[in-house]
Amino acid sequence: MPRLSRVAVLLLVLPFAAGACKKKPVAVEPEPQMPVTPAAQPTTPADDGGAAAAAAAEAARRAIEMARSVLLQTIYFDYDSDELRSDSRAVLDDKLRVLNANPSLRVRIDGHTDERGTDQYNLALGRRRADQAKRYLIDRGIDASRIETTSYGRERPAAQGSNEDAWSQNRRGEFQIVAGGAELRAP
């Protein structure tokens, strides 16, 4: 499971980083409003300027979507533990770049647990997991006021079932965008 997550992280981050390098200046602009003139739809591929602009806009859009998916990527925990695993730290490092590029962005971290243990303790444990992730980010320069934490304990499982596969998917921290999501910029 940790190994799989790591691969997933790499797959997400690599194209994202490449896209960000190439098209950074474009990404700063809001979505360019293409003047659409219905009378003069180009029919030949000779119109290089329009195609390039469209490609740039598409790349910018994808970079922003990538930033959003990095921001919302879930992190996972071991049983009855609030320690950040190495795969979770890597995900948080990626989130750091997005948070740094978007000073007005505010997020909430929702801690979750598996169904084992007691329901009441699981709420406190979920909160502790969310707080660990928050500490990691504010220790690296993110203002504490930009991150809220809460916990759902075992109340909102991501996977159903009473087996390790389901449990490992349920011991997690989910990220929600509280403010600033509409004008998200890629790092």
Add this chain to the structure above:
Amino acid sequence: MARAGARALVASALLVAGATAVEAQERPSGVSLTLEYSPGQRIALMVLPIRGAAGDSIKTILERDFDFSNRFQHVPAISAPEFGEPLNYALLARAGAAGVVQSQLLASGWLRVVLHDVTGKKVMQQNDFPLPTAVNTDGWRLGVHAIADQIEEWITGQKGIAATRIAFVREGRVWVVDSDGANPRAVTPRGLSPSWHPSGRYIVYHVLEDDRHRLAVTDLVTGAQRSLTNLAGALDNTAAISPDGRSVAFARSVEATAGQTDLFVMPFQGGPANRITVARGSINLSPTWSPDGRRLAFESDRSGRKEIYISDADGTNVTLLTADAFGEKNRRADPSWSPDGRAVAFSSEVGGRRQILTISLRDQSVRQVTSEGQNNTPTWAPDGRHIVFTSSRSGTDQLWVVDTESGRTRQLRVGAGARLSSWSGRLSAVP
């Protein structure tokens, strides 16, 4: 006089049990007795048929209440003598009855109850009990349960627990069910971790919202819900109301120190919450009051292991209660202080499974009262003898009641996924 009569009946019950030892052995020795305890003496009790439209319902409720009390052995009625005619005690004794409950519905809807001591060949007690005129309503059923509890007190000297209710959580809402499993109904639009006010009128519970967890109170009479706490960024849960009904102890974590959870106490009517633990990064939760309201038991991982602690109600004088009773890392949780003050029930992992245990406050001796499935969240009935808890033993989470003296266990059939139960105090019947 009632007490002396009670002793006489118990003594005669013992005699009957001795005289008919073979019969006693042939009787079913209880449903699902566990290995931990041997069953205690049960008094052979017969409930005679009751004339009138509601008679059968009353008889059924009384018999089930006596069965669930685990203090009586059911003896089927062998005859339906006219009320007021002398009973054939010799015949009843041969049927195995030590006591006989004979009742008559009065024109007012009240129930006249006569308790016969079969061996002593005499009437031991009698009384007229009020019942609401509307049969089979909540209040009427509660009234019948209260009659069962009074008969039980006549015989054993201790009031029963039939006129009580159990709150629990199912499908994200708080429900209430009668002690015999009848009449489950949802009482809040949503909520977790219910806990009773001693009056039986209110339940405090926990509401999970996206940016806060708050405590709320439902009024079972009016159906109104009010917020008890409402602090942005706070996670408030596991509330417990003090025995005098004036204070609420609960667990809270706040945004600035979200990794720790402290215990707080606040007025039940609302007001400032005072922190009574110094968590320093630890989790402290699930407070439970001693019957005199002067102390609290709670769970904490302050030592690195989850254990049960006791403190004064202001948080001072903390002592570890579950000191290495079963080795390391047993994740002890869910304390519930018995109403007689003698023990604390809690849950703990035993060999990888969570079980219900009790620990004596006198000598710290520990008894395990469950052995099947995963079990948690015990709370005591007002008799200090029965415990309701959640168990996975049937394949899904369900509520179960165990008699800690006999080990006899029954399921409260309120649907799959029921959990987080809380037993009320004794409820007074409303005529």
